[in-house]
Amino acid sequence: xxxxxxxxxxxxxxxxxxxxxxxxxxxxxxxxxxxxxxxxxxxxxxxxxxxxxxxxxxxxxxxxxxxxxxxxxxxxxxxxxxxxxxxxxxxxxxxxxxxxxxxxxxxxxxxxxxxxxxxxxxxxxxxxxxxxxxxxxxxxxxxxxxxxxxxxxxxxxxxxxxxxxxxxxxxxxxxxxxxxxxxxxxxxxxxxxxxxxxxxxxxxxxxxxxxxxxxxxxxxxxxxxxxxxxxxxxxxxxxxxxxxxxxxxxxxxxxxxxxxxxxxxxxxxxxxxxxxxxxxxxxxxxxxxxxxxxxxxxxxxxxxxxxxxxxxxxxxxxxxxxxxxxxxxxxxxxxxxxxxxxxxxxxxxxxxxxxxxxxxxxx
Amino acid sequence: xxxxxxxxxxxxxxxxxxxxxxxxxxxxxxxxxxxxxxxxxxxxxxxxxxxxxxxxxxxxxxxxxxxxxxxxxxxxxxxxxxxxxxxxxxxxxxxxxxxxxxxxxxxxxxxxxxxxxxxxxxxxxxxxxxxxxxxxxxxxxxxxxxxxxxxxxxxxxxxxxxxxxxxxxxxxxxxxxxxxxxxxxxxxxxxxxxxxxxxxxxxxxxxxxxxxxxxxxxxxxxxxxxxxxxxxxxxxxxxxxxxxxxxxxxxxxxxxxxxxxxxxxxxxxxxxxxxxxxxxxxxxxxxxxxxxxxxxxxxxxxxxxxxxxxxxxxxxxxxxxxxxxxxxxxxxxxxxxxxxxxxxxxxxxxxxxxxxxxxxxxxxxxxxxxxxxxxxxxxxxxxxxxxxxx
Numbered sequence: 166x167x168x169x170x171x172x173x174x175x176x177x178x179x180x181x182x183x184x185x186x187x188x189x190x191x192x193x194x195x196x197x198x199x200x201x202x203x204x205x206x207x208x209x210x211x212x213x214x215x216x217x218x219x220x221x222x223x224x225x226x227x228x229x230x231x232x233x234x235x236x237x238x239x240x241x242x243x244x245x246x247x248x249x250x251x252x253x254x255x256x257x258x259x260x261x262x263x264x265x266x267x268x269x270x271x272x273x274x275x276x277x278x279x280x281x282x283x284x285x286x287x288x289x290x291x292x293x294x295x296x297x298x299x300x301x302x303x304x305x306x307x308x309x310x311x312x313x314x315x316x317x318x319x320x321x322x323x324x325x326x327x328x329x330x331x332x333x334x335x336x337x338x339x340x341x342x343x344x345x346x347x348x349x350x351x352x353x354x355x356x357x358x359x360x361x362x363x364x365x366x367x368x369x370x371x372x373x374x375x376x377x378x379x380x381x382x383x384x385x386x387x388x389x390x391x392x393x394x395x396x397x398x399x400x401x402x403x404x405x406x407x408x409x410x411x412x413x414x415x416x417x418x419x420x421x422x423x424x425x426x427x428x429x430x431x432x433x434x435x436x437x438x439x440x441x442x443x444x445x446x447x448x449x450x451x452x453x454x455x456x457x458x459x460x461x462x463x464x465x466x467x468x469x470x471x472x473x474x475x476x477x478x479x480x481x482x483x484x485x486x487x488x489x490x491x492x493x494x495x496x497x498x499x500x501x502x503x504x505x506x507x508x509x510x511x512x513x514x515x516x517x518x519x520x521x522x523x524x525x526x527x528x
Numbered sequence: 529x530x531x532x533x534x535x536x537x538x539x540x541x542x543x544x545x546x547x548x549x550x551x552x553x554x555x556x557x558x559x560x561x562x563x564x565x566x567x568x569x570x571x572x573x574x575x576x577x578x579x580x581x582x583x584x585x586x587x588x589x590x591x592x593x594x595x596x597x598x599x600x601x602x603x604x605x606x607x608x609x610x611x612x613x614x615x616x617x618x619x620x621x622x623x624x625x626x627x628x629x630x631x632x633x634x635x636x637x638x639x640x641x642x643x644x645x646x647x648x649x650x651x652x653x654x655x656x657x658x659x660x661x662x663x664x665x666x667x668x669x670x671x672x673x674x675x676x677x678x679x680x681x682x683x684x685x686x687x688x689x690x691x692x693x694x695x696x697x698x699x700x701x702x703x704x705x706x707x708x709x710x711x712x713x714x715x716x717x718x719x720x721x722x723x724x725x726x727x728x729x730x731x732x733x734x735x736x737x738x739x740x741x742x743x744x745x746x747x748x749x750x751x752x753x754x755x756x757x758x759x760x761x762x763x764x765x766x767x768x769x770x771x772x773x774x775x776x777x778x779x780x781x782x783x784x785x786x787x788x789x790x791x792x793x794x795x796x797x798x799x800x801x802x803x804x805x806x807x808x809x810x811x812x813x814x815x816x817x818x819x820x821x822x823x824x825x826x827x828x829x830x831x832x833x834x835x836x837x838x839x840x841x842x843x844x845x846x847x848x849x850x851x852x853x854x855x856x857x858x859x860x861x862x863x864x865x866x867x868x869x870x871x872x873x874x875x876x877x878x879x880x881x882x883x884x885x886x887x888x889x890x891x892x893x894x895x896x897x898x899x900x901x902x903x904x905x906x907x908x909x910x911x912x913x914x915x916x917x918x
Contacts, residue, residue, distance in 0.1 A: 204625075205625040205626070205628040205629050206622060206625040206626045206628075206629050208625065209621055209622060209624075209625035210622065210625075213618065213622075310708070310737065310739070314708055314713075328707075329707075329733070329735070330713065330717050330720060330733075331717045332717060332720050332721055346707065346713045347707065347708050347712075347713050348641070348642075348667070348713070348714065349642075351665070351667040352667070352670070355649065355653075428618060428621065428646045428649075429645075429646060429649040430617055430646040430649065432642050432710065434616070434642065435738070436614065436615060436616040437616060437617070437618065473622050473626070476611065476612075476623075480573065480574070480612075482612070483574060
């Protein structure tokens with residue numbers, strides 16, 4: 166047993182711990198639900214927690230692995246949400262089995278977001294640093310504003326699109342309105358549940374972590390670390406940048422699918438798909454540690470649950486939340502705090518215990 | 529060895545604290561033994577739309593105080609709690625779940641349409657009775673447990689077109705609306721449809737979005753050049769105030785007509801009330817109105833010490849909502865032994881049988897679909913005050 170685990174690479178071991186934490190959290194949540202000791206608030210938060218974790222992990226792929234600051238992540242989430250919701254609404258009558266319809270919706274949402282990620286990535290990834298951040302921010306806003314005001318309907322003659330009003334669609338009498346402008350889609354099937362959300366989170370982690378350890382992932386990281394050196398050894402910069410960016414958009418799209426199918430209602434507003442949301446996701450990534458997927462998941466969960474658990478404080482809730490955020494940032498990022506955690510880490514504690522009884526281990 | 533024991537103890541203690549935190553969340557229900565009925569509400573208490581949520585809280589609290597002082601509903605005292613949703617659908621659902629943990633029997637909410645659509649799905653699934661004071665979207669009441677105090681958007685749009693046409697206010701109408709707001713776009717859609725029926729000509733339909741709501745000169749000059757005799761403003765007061773000011777600056781003299789969103793325009797800081805002179809609006813509530821119910825409500829509101837600039841239609845809707853629930857609960861004979869789901873079933877039946885005289889309308893009654901039946905009131909701003917139009 167001991168020798169087997171030694172043979173596992175350091176990365177693999179680390180990844181397994183990450184999966185283990187997610188699975189353990191899932192089991193605890195399921196047990197709490199089964200025994201009825203979970204509050205409605207927490208039960209309602211389960212899917213959003215998974216969703217924000219997926220978002221954080223996917224953005225961490227762009228920010229931590231590719232090393233580019235993207236501020237338009239909520240835009241990809243928005244595309245995934247809209248594409249999948251339209252799919253689910255249209256196929257609600259034809260595909261009645263949720264276990265077939267929802268995975269298809271997830272694929273549709275992810276693929277649409279990936280296509281847009283690819284298309285937007287072509288011009289955007291030519292830029293660097295601050296410029297790239299601002300342009301992604303602009304694209305995110307464009308997506309939100311267009312989807313937040315478009316009217317889409319269909320009848321026997323085809324599909325109608327208008328940016329003006331419902332009546333200017335001029336549909337036939339049999340026409341069905343799909344997207345009602347700023348009202349969005351008011352009746353998306355409630356297909357998302359905690360099990361699917363957890364599976365999606367595990368899948369996201371699995372793909373992203375393995376991508377990091379793959380040939381492509383190492384190429385992407387070499388671009389991050391030294392672009393000129395990477396280019397000089399023959400790495401196709403544009404290709405690998407696009408791979409990482411598209412993959413990141415794909416998972417953001419999946420998070421969008423969870424968002425709309427969990428709420429049952431979808432409209433593109435500043436509060437859910439605006440730049441504030443993009444920055445919130447970036448906060449998860451920065452707090453969890455850039456390039457550290459496990460940290461992203463934990464930070465996303467804490468920062469999503471915290472304002473809800475602080476509801477007892479009423480009007481002071483957001484103030485306390487802001488202070489808690491500052492304290493957490495200092496506690497995780499300042500050099501002194503880091504030195505303290507190093508000195509008191511669990512790893513050190515375990516290895517210290519091992520050293521105490523080395524003789525037994527050898528036998 | 530001793531040191532490591534201490535560390536283990538520390539970790540175990542930390543875990544216990546964390547678990548205790550989570551466990552504490554779980555046991556808030558129960559407490560049904562007290563003679564109370566718990567009414568919850570959800571709305572934006574912080575953020576851009578906080579004025580609406582705060583108004584609803586004030587109005588509802590005022591009604592709760594009055595009813596409790598007068599003996600409660602069927603002898604039960606009302607306990608009222610409002611949760612913040614920052615006008616976001618996802619946060620609204622969290623707020624709703626929090627209220628369920630609190631033991632909510634009836635929901636008066638939510639304040640805004642988007643959040644209401646998401647929460648209505650949850651109340652339908654949990655069978656909780658829901659009465660929204662101010663969410664005016666048409667789809668809000670699509671489930672049978674949800675009722676509205678305010679008009680639906682489409683109702684307001686067609687009523688406005690009817691009013692303009694029937695009173696021959698104008699033939700050529702321009703519309704300036706917020707295409708990013710469901711409220712504004714919803715009214716515009718039905719206004720456009722009804723205007724075509726009534727023979728009104730929409731000579732200009734100019735949109736703006738929430739991101740660009742300060743400069744309206746291009747929209748106004750288009751309306752002016754198109755020869756509009758009346759400008760229809762299905763928008764909120766803050767933007768309407770800018771429009772009136774800019775229209776005055778460019779010398780565009782015309783009639784302005786709005787819906788309940790314009791209520792509160794006279795109280796906007798820095799807005800010259802003279803500019804609003806002659807503006808007409810369809811609103812169920814105007815605080816300067818001279819009828820007795822409004823006067824009584826305004827006096828009670830001010831006596832309770834709430835901020836005057838939060839006294840708007842939302843406060844009146846919420847005030848009425850609590851009294852409507854009282855009327856329905858008394859009709860249905862709701863008792864403290866009933867569960868939230870039983871209360872919901874009882875109230876659903878009672879809502880279609882009651883008729884309530886409130887601040888926002890007299891003899892309000894409800895269809896089974898959840899929409900309210902009440903006459904729209906048109907008011908005109910004359911000498912800096914609202915006066916009822918015939």
